[in-house]
């Protein structure tokens with residue numbers, strides 16, 4: 137009996153400890169964030185003077201400080217006067233390609249430095265699957281990655297048969313998502329059928345021929361940038377001959393019939409499709425602030441020169457386009473804010489995404505700007521935080537994994553110096569970030585940020 141027990145012990149110790157090896161590497165320490173105001177994001181509440189214990193990359197306890205006896209090995213993090221929120225998710229991010237490995241590492245760290253602990257990478261190839269695995273094995277510091285595969289455009293999927301093959305290939309390769317671009321209607325329908333058959337979500341853009349309703353009916357998992365909403369709002373009898381939709385409907389914006397908004401909202405709610413507004417994508421290009429001024433924002437110092445140059449040229453080109461004159465862009469920005477508010481208040485599913493690094497969106501930093509834009513659209517700071525914390529975990533159908541501060545969840549946390557529920561811009565005031573149990577205090581964040589800044593100057 138004694139023998140048997142010993143055997144059982146060894147047996148279970150082996151099997152339990154083995155999968156934890158990788159986790160322990162990043163998170164062998166136990167942390168206790170004490171006397172902190174916890175904003176758990178399960179409901180709108182603040183748990184004052186609480187202690188949160190982090191162990192093996194997970195949150196193991198959340199309780200009033202008076203009730204918690206700290207584990208002996210725990211390193212204490214003073215949370216007095218501070219606010220603890222779950223890590224944020226960038227639902228529309230782009231991790232650069234393998235030709236620039238240093239830029240990739242820098243981008244991953246810019247996410248961490250801004251408390252972005254999960255990223256849905258909206259386009260990729262086999263290299264991004266490797267990056268994802270490296271982060272999972274703690275060989276590379278970074279947020280948890282959900283990886284979309286190569287772009288579904290007419291080159292990748294010229295026919296329904298090609299689309300069918302490509303869906304199966306991407307599923308087999310281990311991608312988490314099919315990124316939609318412009319393909320034929322018939323090809324899209326076949327893609328959707330196969331994707332549903334092999335259980336891989338598809339999201340992103342909507343092909344013009346498919347339109348909003350076509351995508352909602354096909355079960356598209358997410359619509360990014362409010363693609364094709366403007367087209368839906370243009371009445372059937374409007375004269376659109378020779379008019380091109382332009383940039384996310386900028387060319388059609390003067391033709392829309394606002395009385396069609398409730399129908400668009402209703403259909404979206406019924407379909408259960410998620411929206412990733414990426415307000416900043418359009419607001420940055422439409423902004424009357426000159427591109428030359430925008431690239432002087434403080435966070436721009438972390439971006440490579442050629443990327444900044446690209447943004448500058450893009451905005452200046454767009455400002456000369458006929459469909460992008462102030463009246464049209466102002467109407468487009470207003471419509472997108474209105475859609476955000478209407479969709480949200482009607483119960484449509486919304487997740488936070490900024491589309492970084494596109495058009496003045498510096499990875500990580502841009503998500504905080506996006507949150508400010510969502511507040512400008514009429515959501516409360518709490519409602520906006522839901523779109524960046526709890527909602528992404530629902531989108532990925534893993535609410536037990538992350539998105540709120542509760543025992544058992546991944547230890548992805550941001551310690552703030554001010555209350556974000558009072559003012560959303562307080563999410564900028566980061567004192568520390570914990571990613572999968574790995575702790576970065578302000579000093580550690582600043583040190584690495586300074587290296588990234590310096591590298592850009594060399």
Ligand SMILES: [Zn+2]
Nearest residue numbers: 228230258491
């Ligand atoms: Zn994108």
